[in-house]
Amino acid sequence: MANDIKHIVFDIGKVLIHYDPHIPFSRLIPDEAERNWFFANICTHDWNIEQDRGRTWADAEALLIAQHPTREEHIRAFRKNWHEMVPHAYEDSVAIMEGFINEGRDVTMLTNFASDTFREAQERFPFLRKPRGVTVSGDVGLIKPDIAIYETHTKSFDLDPAATIFIDDAPVNVEGAKAAGWNAVLFTGADKLRADLATYGLKA
Template identity: 65%
Template sequence: MTEIRHIVFDIGKVLLHYDPDLPFSRLIPDPDERRWFFDNVCTSAWNIEQDRGRTWEEAEAEIIPLFPDHAENIRNFRRHWHEMVPHAYDDSVALMEQLIDGGHDVTLLTNWAADTFVEARGRFPFLEKPRGITVSGDIRAIKPERRIYDHHADTFGLAPAATLFIDDSPKNVDGAKAAGWQAVLFTGAEQLEADLRRLGVRL
């Protein structure tokens, strides 16, 4: 296995907590109604198009005519987005910072809407510490599409075989491997530290 010279972190559910239920448990108190709303109205497939670069205005205009009775809560998805990302995972952030302080080349690669990521950068200063970030909404490509991995490697001069990717999504891990990267599935900071040691990364 090629020695790891570059380490790439995902952000959501690796470094930052994300949960749409946090505001919507208040906005739609009934759990069955709330689940129906996420399964049929503001679905994961609808939301990820904002990660691909679609504006929130376009996203709302697409589904409000289909679900006019839910217009207010459709708009609430963007209005209350800040509540969905309440805090960082301190142990993961500390591990990332330890890698940076130890001289490792660390970058970030995330599926994230462009405008909400600007907000996240303002709220969580540690996002400025890695050498750079690829945000899917800025380049209109999302993981696990091959193009976003190739774009990130080209932008930051990464050798794919010497790059380790860390993500909480199995399909995104598989996408990185298909792009020629090494990759591990994130399940927690303790396991990540063990994975890094196993792969010969000096901490």
């Protein structure tokens, strides 16, 4: 069983690159309580995930500005300052991925990401072009943990689900992959990832 893994699928945000919207907003809204309120009530996770599903930033901004006209500048700042939210790669995780690619293993990526910001990320982090391919939620109009996005990835890259392992930082997305018949591990750091992969016969 352990050596039957033929396909390795990586998530991107918080697995290969860091993501934290508080980075630019700690400057734009210095008061921590107000900043937390802003993310809890205006530029929320649920609002942002719809851009990952394919909604345009223009539509997303217009929706919030109509509801919170006095917050227009901060609402527009989310996309405008997105580049600051992804300040660096996780070099140890990237090394694991590149090691598998260099060994000739089949590596792809599956990510909840808006189409435009993903292309921006690829320009800044060239290793995102190294795997065989990627399913970007914003391109296909589906988001993890919807089983349909895993099935789309399976079909797009001709994967055998039982021979596939997925690495993601969100427990709900790991469970989604398992529901699609994949093997999956929760990413909490490179050392734990190496140990988890070793149980599947993958030396990282």
